[in-house]
Amino acid sequence: MGSLSASQKRGINPEDIDALRSLLSTTGGTLLTPHDEAYPASIKRWSRAAEKPAGAVLTPSTAEQVCIALKYASEQNIDVAVKGGGHSTAGVSSTNGGLLIDLNAKMRGVEVDTSSKILRVQGGCTWGDVDQEANKHGLATVGGTVADTGVGGLLLGGGYGWLSGQHGLSIDCLVEATVALATGGIVKASAQENPDLLWALQGAGQNFGVVTEFVLKAFDQADAFAGLLIFPPTPDLIDKVVTATNDLYTADREGKTKVAGRGAGGIAIARPPPAGGQVMLLVSIIYFGSEHEAKQIFKPLYDLGPVLDTTAVVPYPAVNTILAPPIGLRASMKGAAFTVPVRPQFVSDVLAEYVKFTDGNDDTSNSVILFEMYDPAQVVARETGSFANRGWHLNGLVLPMWTKQENDKSCRQWARDVNEMFKKELESHGKATGKGVDGGVGVRGDKGAVLLYGNYDQYDERSRDIFGQNYSRLQSLKSKYDPTSVFDKLFAIAPQA
Ligand SMILES: Cc1cc2nc3c(=O)[nH]c(=O)nc-3n(C[C@H](O)[C@H](O)[C@H](O)COP(=O)(O)OP(=O)(O)OC[C@H]3O[C@@H](n4cnc5c(N)ncnc54)[C@H](O)[C@@H]3O)c2cc1C
Structure with missing residues (x-):
């Protein structure tokens, strides 16, 4: 099946909900509809203007549940949105009538490995979840400057924080990700396994799959x-x-x-x-x-x-x-x-x-x-x-x-x-x-910067301008990992023809 544009996708209907519930039945996955008490919390966003009424909401607790839902939605051309912390102001973690995967509802665990200074962070965590848990062990990683922001969207688009001056961006701390793909598999992305996917996730990460776990480097951190x-x-x-x-x-x-x-x-x-x-x-x-x-x-x-x-x-x-x-x-x-x-x-x-x-x-x-x-x-x-x-x-x-x-x-x-x-x-x-040549947006700065930060500039700008010279490589990785363009809400990358 080829990739579909957003306008060719459809909402989720009662038959889909029955079918999905049956596919999820042995996994314990919960699918909410607008009548359910927990539904409004899933629809809430940091900005009211970014809220849209999803047709159904999966509140997963495992990568397997995410995978089942993605595969079904991909095969049935159902519009999918993924919510991490819900802080995008452009509505890109919301869907009008489609299937919402709300990671923030149940996937907020953080495990700290003090000997290797590694944090295992579930895909729906906020940075506050990470800060609090790491701090119990005198550790921290580069997260956002506002604790209620989601790890998912912030990290996958780059991620600046108060610790950036010492340790770089959030993506510089990412050593491994577990990714549920719309093609139905669960894969790791690290220096050893699928390094091309790790590269893609470090900046253009909203385009390839649902990250159910981030493995992050942590650093000693005092008051x-x-x-x-x-x-x-x-x-x-x-x-x-x-x-x-x-x-x-x-x-x-x-x-x-x-x-x-x-x-x-x-x-x-x-x-x-x-x-x-x-x-x-x-x-x-x-x-x-x-x-x-x-x-x-x-x-x-x-x-x-x-x-x-x-x-x-x-x-x-x-x-x-x-x-x-x-x-x-x-x-x-x-x-x-x-x-x-x-x-x-x-x-x-x-x-x-x-x-x-x-x-x-x-x-x-x-x-x-x-x-x-x-x-x-x-x-x-x-x-x-x-x-x-x-x-x-x-x-x-x-x-x-x-x-x-x-x-x-x-x-x-x-x-x-x-x-x-x-x-x-x-x-x-x-x-x-003489810095920035002609200056201005779309013109690259002296280190090749596009002068646009995709996590702030989520409307008006074009994907090619956000990803600059990396765009064509991202297109070939899109064909490999998300050929039907299930993930098309934020700076969508067209799969290579
Ligand atoms: C109050 C506030 C403070 C901010 N501070 C900073 C800051 O200090 N530094 C900075 O760099 N940016 C900051 N931002 C911008 C922030 O990076 C973006 O708003 C980002 O999109 C928020 O991520 P989220 O997970 O909360 O958002 P969401 O709206 O949930 O998601 C945004 C996008 O990421 C995708 N996504 C989320 N989680 C996953 C996942 N696990 N797997 C795959 N895709 C996922 C969504 O599908 C969507 O496309 C701030 C924003 C706000 C509102």
């Missing part, structure tokens, strides 16, 4: 010094905060401090609740070392007199809760590549745009714009996997958040507009420095 310094955005403070952050980042990158990737941070523009909804600059201080060292290193920022300082020594899992946006609003993510030094005037311009947008509509006051100042490129020189976005640039994020469906269109458009500001800034930086 950290972390929190926020909050500043009112006066022109003088914007200038000083941005300059101090640039200097700290550059000194670290050039090896002039003892931080060596152990300090990470960023600048957010938001209206945080402790500031009574006023627009503020939030500087995150994350330091993997002592409080004494942190206070010395980040002195230039402390000296600017933040109006609020939440920094403290915290256990590692708490580091991934300091910047957690509310769950269950409507939201949309748009990536925005930038580079250092960040121009203070650019931050002022972006802030003015933020104020205009949020002042103009009360429903948007939870929105955030983020300049993430941590960089895995400096510690991991190798080009692991199919991820095509390592380079000299850093990630920015435009995150409109709202509640009313009538605002969907204007909020998404605002994210595009702010993204355009970042693109122009990067282009003029490229012209001025």
